[in-house]
Structure formats: structure tokens, C-alpha cells
Amino acid sequence: MALKESPSQTAGPYVHIGCTPQTAGLEQRSMGAQLGGEVAQEEAITLDITVLDGAGDPVRDALIEIWQAGSEGRAGHWGRQAADLETGLAHFTACKPGAAEGQTPHILVWIVARGINLGLTTRVYFPDENNTSDPVFGLAGDRAETMVAERTNAGYAHVIHLQGPEETVFFDV
Amino acid sequence: MPEGPFAPRDLAWHPPALYPEYRSSRLRSPQRPLIQMPQTRTECTGPVFSRQDIGPLDDDLIQNYAASGQTAQGPRIIVHGRLMDEDARPVPGKLIEIWQANAGGRYRHVNDGYLAPLDDNFGGCGRCISDEDGSYRFRTILPGPYPWPNGGNDWRPAHIHFSVFGDGFAQRLVTQMYFEGDPHIALCPIVQSIPSKDAVDRLVARLDMEATVPMDIRAYRFDIVLRGRRATVFENQMEGT
Numbered sequence: 401m402a403l404k405e406s407p408s409q410t411a412g413p414y415v416h417i418g419c420t421p422q423t424a425g426l427e428q429r430s431m432g433a434q435l436g437g438e439v440a441q442e443e444a445i446t447l448d449i450t451v452l453d454g455a456g457d458p459v460r461d462a463l464i465e466i467w468q469a470g471s472e473g474r475a476g477h478w479g480r481q482a483a484d485l486e487t488g489l490a491h492f493t494a495c496k497p498g499a500a501e502g503q504t505p506h507i508l509v510w511i512v513a514r515g516i517n518l519g520l521t522t523r524v525y526f527p528d529e530n531n532t533s534d535p536v537f538g539l540a541g542d543r544a545e546t547m548v549a550e551r552t553n554a555g556y557a558h559v560i561h562l563q564g565p566e567e568t569v570f571f572d573v
Numbered sequence: 574m575p576e577g578p579f580a581p582r583d584l585a586w587h588p589p590a591l592y593p594e595y596r597s598s599r600l601r602s603p604q605r606p607l608i609q610m611p612q613t614r615t616e617c618t619g620p621v622f623s624r625q626d627i628g629p630l631d632d633d634l635i636q637n638y639a640a641s642g643q644t645a646q647g648p649r650i651i652v653h654g655r656l657m658d659e660d661a662r663p664v665p666g667k668l669i670e671i672w673q674a675n676a677g678g679r680y681r682h683v684n685d686g687y688l689a690p691l692d693d694n695f696g697g698c699g700r701c702i703s704d705e706d707g708s709y710r711f712r713t714i715l716p717g718p719y720p721w722p723n724g725g726n727d728w729r730p731a732h733i734h735f736s737v738f739g740d741g742f743a744q745r746l747v748t749q750m751y752f753e754g755d756p757h758i759a760l761c762p763i764v765q766s767i768p769s770k771d772a773v774d775r776l777v778a779r780l781d782m783e784a785t786v787p788m789d790i791r792a793y794r795f796d797i798v799l800r801g802r803r804a805t806v807f808e809n810q811m812e813g814t
Contacts, residue, residue: 405659406748406799407586407588407748409763412734413684417681417696418697424681459601467618467619467742485683485684501614508742510745515595516602518588519746520603521742543605571609
């Protein structure tokens with residue numbers, strides 16, 4: 401390696417200005433459109449993600465991105481949402497990913513926020529799949545259930561715990 | 574585009590998740606070690622952007638929020654450099670997003686209530702796509718330092734936030750750029766969360782007189798490096814070893 405990766409720094413509390421300007425309250429004067437709002441048209445599902453800190457409070461300034469295969473199993477759909485500045489809820493419209501390369505359906509989730517020094521990568525798996533056969537799921541051992549979303553009337557919901565007994569699995573990818 | 578997995582991330586080069594002097598990290602840092610995983614197609618791929626996705630003034634923060642015939646207040650600067658990987662190969666066609674405070678150190682954000690006034694002509698949001706040779710360029714104004722709540726008398730050095738995409742999500746990076754000679758760099762717990770001086774130095778942009786436009790605008794140079802590729806099996810495994 402001739403060079404070293406640029407070291408990471410926190411996105412800080414005002415990440416919205418750069419990544420989701422509408423959340424920051426920027427009227428779009430001469431700027432292009434906000435990116436990453438809608439993910440997929442095919443077989444849409446909803447995925448509500450909440451990130452909780454070590455005190456159990458929602459991380460209201462989080463920026464969350466998802467990356468997933470399409471329903472046919474090939475990459476990929478990208479989505480980006482800011483957590484709601486009041487509730488901390490990030491609402492995605494996604495599609496149920498297909499299985500690919502011996503893995504069960506999953507969604508990559510990437511999180512940055514104030515206080516997060518290096519973006520965190522985890523996955524969301526689905527409760528109605530046989531995840532134990534998935535090689536990455538298996539790496540997490542008895543903590544793997546922290547990656548499984550909950551089925552709700554409206555779609556899926558998932559709570560990510562940054563700390564504590566239910567701390568979510570994060571990966572060194 | 575080169576295929577194949579990315580080189581491992583040197584976690585000791587990056588800030589640790591918990592850096593108590595940066596107060597916000599205390600409740601937001603995972604306490605268990607990251608779990609190593611093999612990169613799959615999911616991590617080796619990522620979204621693809623093009624110039625059609627962004628607006629023509631997105632790389633010009635002096636103008637992109639300004640009323641007709643006006644410009645943002647503050648020292649005019651170009652911020653430019655190259656997006657490369659650790660093998661010094663250019664990383665073309667990638668989305669680079671920046672955000673920053675105005676010349677007085679105030680962000681245009683619903684949650685920023687700092688005393689310094691907003692500038693009607695400055696939004697603080699910029700985007701561009703890296704060129705074929707990995708180069709990128711923004712026009713903006715020099716952001717001001719500002720105080721922030723961290724339990725003491727803490728001031729951020731002047732900085733610009735960067736969000737960068739690579740070929741795959743494994744390369745995704747968010748960082749901050751600082752300015753050569755700023756005495757706040759040595760005092761800031763966010764900067765000092767980076768373990769080595771050498772690594773901090775990679776985030777300090779240099780005044781670039783060659784790219785400065787006389788009687789118009791100064792330039793700062795800031796190269797951005799993403800993770801490289803793992804050496805191939807062929808290169809790794811010599812016959813007989």
C-alpha cells in the first residue's frame with residue numbers, strides 16, 4: 401500500500417446540511433435534488449429503523465444508509481434517511497431483497513452521527529427467513545438475533561442498540 | 574474498475590469508538606469489538622452516481638445558495654485534490670459531499686443556535702463527482718471556528734465535513750478537513766481522537782498557491798484516500814510456498 405486511508409471523523413450533528421439538506425431546513429435554492437429518498441418500486445416494504453444510545457435515548461441526529469440486493473438477488477438499491485429530529489425514527493421504503501451467493505436476504509445498514517467516530521456497519525435480517533444458514537449471520541453467534549427485524553402491521557421495524565446488554569452486532573467489513 | 578475484496582481497514586489508524594474526551598462518544602460507542610466478516614457482494618458494491626444526479630452549481634458554495642447577483646460572505650477559497658485509493662490509483666466517478674459552517678462559524682441548520690449570524694447567501698452544502706483522474710474541486714468560503722458543548726471551553730478548528738463513496742460500501746468514508754496552521758487543531762478532542770499525529774496530518778489541507786487565482790480566490794489542497802484492494806491470490810501465493 402503506497403498510501404494510508406484518510407482517517408475517519410464524526411459526521412457531527414449537522415450532517416443533514418450535506419446529505420439530507422431538507423432535514424436541515426435548507427430551501428433548495430440552486431441545488432440539485434436530494435439523493436437517496438426512494439429506494440425501490442418493486443414489491444416495496446417499509447423498514448423503520450431507530451438507533452438507541454447507551455442511555456436508551458434515540459440518536460436523533462443519525463444519518464442512516466441502506467444498501468441491498470434487489471428482489472432478484474442482485475445488487476442493489478441504495479437508500480438514505482435522516483432520523484427524525486424529534487423522534488429519532490428513520491423510515492425507509494425498501495424492497496425485500498432476494499437471496500444471493502448462499503446468503504439469506506439481508507440489508508446492509510451504515511450509521512453515522514455525532515459521537516460516532518467511525519461509521520458503523522451492521523445488517524438487517526428478516527424474521528421469516530431461515531437465517532441460521534447464512535454465513536455472516538452465523539459469525540455473530542448468540543448475538544445474531546440483534547440483527548433480526550421485527551414484523552409489524554406496516555412492514556418491518558428494527559431497533560439498533562449502540563451499547564448495553566442488547567448491543568447490536570457491528571462488523572469490521 | 575478493479576474487482577475483488579478490499580484491503581483490511583487499519584482500525585488503529587482511525588479514532589477509537591470511545592474517546593472519553595469527546596463526550597458524545599461515551600454513550601454512542603459500541604462496547605464490544607467489531608466482528609470481522611468476509612466481504613460479500615453486498616459490501617463490495619455500492620450505489621453509482623453521475624453528474625446528472627446533481628445540479629450545475631452544487632460544487633460552488635459561493636453561489637449555490639446566493640440570491641441573484643450576490644455571493645456568500647467570507648474569504649473565498651478553492652478546495653481541491655484527488656480521490657485515490659491506498660494504491661494511489663485514482664477513484665473516478667464518485668460522489669463527494671461537503672458541509673460546513675459559514676465564515677462566522679454558524680451552520681444553516683435548525684438545531685444550530687450559535688450567536689454568529691446566518692449569511693443569507695450561504696447554505697454550506699456542496700456536492701461533486703470525481704473526474705476521470707480522481708480530481709475534485711469546490712469553490713466555497715473559509716469556515717469560521719465555533720464553540721461547542723463538550724463540558725469545557727471547546728472550540729472546533731475551522732473545518733469542512735466530507736462524505737465520500739467508493740466502488741463498494743466497504744470504502745464508505747466520512748471525515749473532516751482542517752486548515753494548515755490552525756492552532757485549534759491541537760486543542761480539539763474530535764481531532765485528537767485520531768491516535769497519531771501522522772494520521773491527523775492527512776486531514777490538514779495545505780495552502781496551494783499554484784492553484785490560487787490572482788486577485789480572486791486562494792486554493793487549499795486536500796487529497797482523500799479510500800481503502801485499497803487486497804493483493805490477489807496470484808500475487809500472494811508464490812509457487813512452492
